[in-house]
Amino acid sequence: MSESNDLLATCSYTEDTGRRLFRAVADLGSVAGWMSFDAGRHSSAQRLFVAAVHAASEGGDRQLGAHILQCMARQMSHLGHVEDALELVALAQYGARRHASPGTRAVLAALQSRFSAMCGELEENRRAARETEDAFTRIVPDDEPPHTRFFDEAELSAALGVAHQIAAKQATGRHRAERAEQSLAMLANALRLRPEGRLRSKTFDHIGLARTHLAVGELAGAYQEATTALTIAEGLHSTRVADRLSELYEETEPHASDSAISDLRDRLEHAVAAAH
Template identity: 35%
Template sequence: MDATTPGSLAPDLLEREDVRRALAEHDFAAAFALIKKYGGLSQNRIASACHLTPGKVSTIISGQQQVTSFEVICRIADGLRIPGHLLGLASRSWETRSVRETPAPEPESERPDTDEVPWRPEATVDLAAHLTRSDLVMDRRAATRALAGAAITGAALLDPLEGWLQPTAFTARPRRRGRLGVREVEELESTARAFRAWDHKYGGGLRRKAVLGQLSEVAAHLDEYQVPKVERRLYQVMAQLAGTAATMAWDTGLQRRAQSYYLLALRASHAGGDMVFGANVLAGMARQMLYREQPQDALELVRLAQDGARSVAGPRVRAMLHTREAWAYAAMGRTAAFHRATTQASEALTDAKSAEEPYWIAYFDEAELAGTTGGRLLELARQNPKKHAEAAAGEIRHALARRGPEAGRSHALDRIGLAQCHFLLGDLTGAVAETHRAVDAASGTRSNRVRAQLGELYPYTVGNSAARPVREARDRIRDLLST
């Protein structure tokens, strides 16, 4: 038996109060015992339906082992055809299929073809519920094992994203009537904004669970019927929360899960009609690919963002997209294309006015452009120090002059980059001084990206072990990375 075949539980069994209570409490010892007694299913039949071993079912029924795995709970729901709401889950795929297969009659011309329009808003709500619930029920160690998979690349990543360019399509499904008003939506928007600002400053995902809890709440509101204006804004809040969850997951090394939340953010921005934020999400996905040394995938993601938001993106967003484009070119060694894209970013930023664009792009100013450009020139300098190291140092100094320690993660990355520039230029005195400043800045953030960059600075100190100041700087890096 699998998730596509009917289950064997009689409807009246699921109406029993003792069965419903056991399922709601995830007491599967009691639930399985009741299913055996009143449902007529043997232990082997339960095991087969849920893709468990008979021995596993036996230990569950005897109380020797509890079911804590979200994946196993989903297998039980699908195998025995237990509706998701009885287990605190979102509606299972076989439930939503049965609803869509027997809709109220409507004119042929008005009925959407779900096979041709897979980017349905209600599917986005289901995805949000699944992702957040699976994250929230797992402990830290289990999450690290389950979620830290390698990022998807190539066509497997890019092809499913083409739906972002298509019009939003809704399909009707029965929903409870919601009572959310504009004021409540404004409060949710304020919370999403606060989480985003916190992550931008500190990184590291210390409040990731709080973001996921808020995201789960928004998904629950969207599972109800809301008036169109409220629904649209809720999808936009979902997009922003999912985008923050993605950067937090990525910043803590959960690459695969970060992609899942990026995809959720993209789908939510699509459902909410916010193509500009969708372009920002694609830029975040591109940045992840660049850190994963997949510049061609990154370039394709940036071009997809530019195509979708070309007519609505403001100058700051366009400038940011050009810097991602330049980053990809630098990683590919295409120096002329890098300089061209960087010039386009600078020209676009000249036209920027803070009142014209969303709050979330306000961070992209001259300092951000200089820091990003300096980082890319540093990559080129590692191959040709004489040609690019001084230019990289100049851009990074320009960034540091315009944003200080309050920038948190960005400030630390600038300091680390400048220290590397000094090493490449052969200036050990300046390199040691900047390394100490870099360690000071890095110690104030929980970002794994900062620690990874600090780890890349460490080898520059190894070949100069005879110099005591360099050894002292190296010891400080090692002490911080070992904590």
């Protein structure tokens, strides 16, 4: 990424070639930033994402710029800065408002739904979930830019399943049960649709199912899903997975007196320690 930026700063090129070069560097930066994020190198990821956003702007690619902003939003949320994450999503939506494909709109709305739930804004969470599903129905895969083609039905189900899972934690009474039911159905559908090799995604799905079961006090279901997630995670090397397992460990604390959950907490603690 550094070498590519040096070339852009020192070489000469036509305006058209320059735009294409900046777009290529922006795409490179988004991939390198995401790899750094997944490895837990957050300062490096932030520098790469910022450089990629500037390159996308120079290249005149608003959709790619929106994609990089949503990557930055995911990182901010992961680090606990949810309001900053929401602002980044809003910035991406505004910047690409005249150019966004249905896939871009669906990805951004799904993140808005998740982050709204994290902020306790459950009506906005529900509205954004509906917007996500509406945009998804208008996707024509061959017309989508390369960076949104990952957002298939499995990703849609997983994204909204997590959004409903977070909402279930925030809701009470019948609303909690309703949101939990939606979350379980969507995450199960995501798992059903995942390609065989998507092990990290499957791990996240099982963790999401475990957290949903915990939200409604279904300890047997939480134990089963968490155990499956741990089994899959044994072959992975991802700081993000370890961080999600750590969050699951914290959420099991109120049930630590249950023998099965106590055993699960020991396994979670060992897995997180091994990952770091």
